[in-house]
Amino acid sequence: MTARLLRFSVNGEPVTVAVEPQRTLLEVLRYELDLIGSKQGCDKGDCGACTVQIDGLPRLSCLTLALAVEGRDIQTVEGLGRAHGGCHPLQDAMDRWDAAQCGFCTPGILMSAESLLRRSPGPVTRSEVREALAGNLCRCTGYTKIIDAVVDASEQMAAPRDETEAAQ
Amino acid sequence: MSHDDAGSKPVAPSAANTSGEPWLRGKHHRKVDAMARMQGITRYTDDIKLPGMLHAKIKRSPHPHAKIISIDASRALAMPGVYAVVTGKDFPIPYGIIPWTPDETALAVDKALYVGDGVAAVAAVDEDTAIDALAAIDVQYEVLTPLYDPEEALAARDNPINPYSKKGNLSKKVLLEFGDVDAVLEGAALIVEGDYFFEGTTHGAIEPHCAVAMVERVERVEAGGDQEQGLLTVWSSTQVSHYLHRELSRVLTMPANRIRVIQPPLGGAFGGKSEPFDLEFCVAKLALITGRPVKLLYTREEVFYSHRGRHPMKMHYRTGFTQDGRMLGIDAKTFIDGGAYSSFGLVTTYYSGQLLCAPYRMDAYRFLSKRAYTNKPACGPKRGHGSVQPRFAIEVQLDKAAVALGLDPIELRRRNDLGSDTRTINEFAIGSNGFMECLRRVEEASEWKTRRPTLPLGRGLGVAGSTYISGTNYPIYPNAMPQAAVQVCLDRRAGRACFRAPTISAREAIRCWRSSSAKSSGCRCLIFVCCQRTRTCAPLTWEPTALASRSWLATRASMPLASCARKSARRSPNVGRCLRTEWP
Ligand code: FES
Numbered sequence A: 001m002t003a004r005l006l007r008f009s010v011n012g013e014p015v016t017v018a019v020e021p022q023r024t025l026l027e028v029l030r031y032e033l034d035l036i037g038s039k040q041g042c043d044k045g046d047c048g049a050c051t052v053q054i055d056g057l058p059r060l061s062c063l064t065l066a067l068a069v070e071g072r073d074i075q076t077v078e079g080l081g082r083a084h085g086g087c088h089p090l091q092d093a094m095d096r097w098d099a100a101q102c103g104f105c106t107p108g109i110l111m112s113a114e115s116l117l118r119r120s121p122g123p124v125t126r127s128e129v130r131e132a133l134a135g136n137l138c139r140c141t142g143y144t145k146i147i148d149a150v151v152d153a154s155e156q157m158a159a160p161r162d163e164t165e166a167a168q
Numbered sequence B: 001m002s003h004d005d006a007g008s009k010p011v012a013p014s015a016a017n018t019s020g021e022p023w024l025r026g027k028h029h030r031k032v033d034a035m036a037r038m039q040g041i042t043r044y045t046d047d048i049k050l051p052g053m054l055h056a057k058i059k060r061s062p063h064p065h066a067k068i069i070s071i072d073a074s075r076a077l078a079m080p081g082v083y084a085v086v087t088g089k090d091f092p093i094p095y096g097i098i099p100w101t102p103d104e105t106a107l108a109v110d111k112a113l114y115v116g117d118g119v120a121a122v123a124a125v126d127e128d129t130a131i132d133a134l135a136a137i138d139v140q141y142e143v144l145t146p147l148y149d150p151e152e153a154l155a156a157r158d159n160p161i162n163p164y165s166k167k168g169n170l171s172k173k174v175l176l177e178f179g180d181v182d183a184v185l186e187g188a189a190l191i192v193e194g195d196y197f198f199e200g201t202t203h204g205a206i207e208p209h210c211a212v213a214m215v216e217r218v219e220r221v222e223a224g225g226d227q228e229q230g231l232l233t234v235w236s237s238t239q240v241s242h243y244l245h246r247e248l249s250r251v252l253t254m255p256a257n258r259i260r261v262i263q264p265p266l267g268g269a270f271g272g273k274s275e276p277f278d279l280e281f282c283v284a285k286l287a288l289i290t291g292r293p294v295k296l297l298y299t300r301e302e303v304f305y306s307h308r309g310r311h312p313m314k315m316h317y318r319t320g321f322t323q324d325g326r327m328l329g330i331d332a333k334t335f336i337d338g339g340a341y342s343s344f345g346l347v348t349t350y351y352s353g354q355l356l357c358a359p360y361r362m363d364a365y366r367f368l369s370k371r372a373y374t375n376k377p378a379c380g381p382k383r384g385h386g387s388v389q390p391r392f393a394i395e396v397q398l399d400k401a402a403v404a405l406g407l408d409p410i411e412l413r414r415r416n417d418l419g420s421d422t423r424t425i426n427e428f429a430i431g432s433n434g435f436m437e438c439l440r441r442v443e444e445a446s447e448w449k450t451r452r453p454t455l456p457l458g459r460g461l462g463v464a465g466s467t468y469i470s471g472t473n474y475p476i477y478p479n480a481m482p483q484a485a486v487q488v489c490l491d492r493r494a495g496r497a498c499f500r501a502p503t504i505s506a507r508e509a510i511r512c513w514r515s516s517s518a519k520s521s522g523c524r525c526l527i528f529v530c531c532q533r534t535r536t537c538a539p540l541t542w543e544p545t546a547l548a549s550r551s552w553l554a555t556r557a558s559m560p561l562a563s564c565a566r567k568s569a570r571r572s573p574n575v576g577r578c579l580r581t582e583w584p
């Protein structure tokens, strides 16, 4: 099929890429733009590993045709830490809580969770986290630590505390 | 208690170890590689992209049991963008993860044994072309009667499923008896008898299997032959790079020193990637034929076909108890549904009985386990390999006994304490034993005594005990290959070491070793986790002890490695030679 030019923004940068109409956003991100952070777990909308944000909302990039994001703003896990010196408080909390084991589901989980935190004014509750992450499967962790970490990050972002001191 | 209850908020772990703090034993440390995984930097197998790379796909049988009459790939090969097609005839040599049961071929040679069994593979310029080419490969089948039930399969001796099976559809039988079971059951005050069926499960790692192969042509290095094969590198999302290396060499009839297997970081496995699969042989062969790098990524559907999940088991158990709840003996009979190939089935069959003898004491035990071939995807190891199914049966029997004897289920388990510094009925040595402490804490934390009687219909509290073997210092089967290879080298800056651990457990091993050695030796360590580089490092491969491929075994066993390594380094004539340690 004939490729068309697609213009959109990825992590704040403008991108132009030639795309065949049947290509998914996930394929374009991973294989054309080499943004390997978004993962393909099932390619059919079941696992959430491919979750990215389209105009700030979590979306499954394996179910999104690339040409449908013309002019839209895409955020992937690669851009998550940019405004935070490379490490978003969510990533830091997930690291402290041991919430990433193999890490294959983690980029998708981070993108779902970040969207939740950005839309919530203060600390989030466990049930809000569960709701927000309902579309993200993790086979390693059993979810508990992930929920712990997201709640912790939301508290940390609402009222920053010195983790190093808290640890002593 | 579940952390999911609002209010029971656990304490945030410390943030230690971000800024070059020393690694100390007993201190909470961050994972060595989790942040890179979270930042999307870590390169998993499917993230490898090589210049000129072709994409491969496998054509799979739509029939559960069928003879292959003919395969015609001429239409596919004529398509633009199609580079090569391979079939079972290209890999006639059978292999198996357990060397005693080689009963599997990379692609079906004469028969397809389950829906999804690979029959041909194609390499093309991209995935879409490869998928189109699969449709253009014409396969003629003669459909045979499929067998799905292990007992039926065992009875159908004249319809053997696997062409390499020696006894009809019996894949493995184990009968072991410890003590006089019939006598103790005879004298029992209570016999609990029942049938239990475990349905089988699959691992469902979020990363689908993927493999990439590349061939480097080399100068003629030796007279007489294999130089045109070049050097083959296979990256695979495998848990067992050594076994894959061994089987690639066998099936491709290539010397092992011409093959390099690299295990990139894994996106979960749980036992589901612990043996070679069709995709690794296919990419390797297709790369050898085409001279181009070849990648194959399973679809999620193909992950289910490759399976190797927990075996379905039909279990019949008879357990005898005294009036005061002491377990006297167990008589266990188990039919195991193995699927089309042996996989680790020999081990599973053995484990299905042998792992039952702790954490409870008993006077006698007998088990008879039979694993059958059936026309389904092969079953294999999944975390808690072979022990989960029988555990379900025995724990249900304990609960039934507790009801019959009017005992609390935790109290009944307490009365059967195995104790420490002892041996199980089947001669497993037990050192320390924290099971009683564990039960006490569970009882407290769950508010067992107060909550249990008050829960409404449909809600309940249950308890079950379990054990698993570890640190046995014995590989799954005796063989000349290392279960894990660790290479340590002291360089001229005295005390600086390189360390390699080519298994899924690398991270835990490193973490453990880093914190154990840092303090005790004062030796500063530079640690690299990377690939098995058999070709470049074979002379330096060092086998201090048999480590199993599981993370918890390696974690335990890696403790003494630091000191072994130092000793070995002193002895080894190779120390001081250059070791290549960069990430490929
Ligand atoms: S890859 Fe998109 S949901 Fe699984």
Ligand code: FES
Pocket (backbone or CB within 6 Å): A099, A100, A101, A102, A103, A104, A105, A106, A137, A138, A139, A140, A141, B206, B267, B268
């Ligand atoms: S960390 Fe492995 S799947 Fe979530």
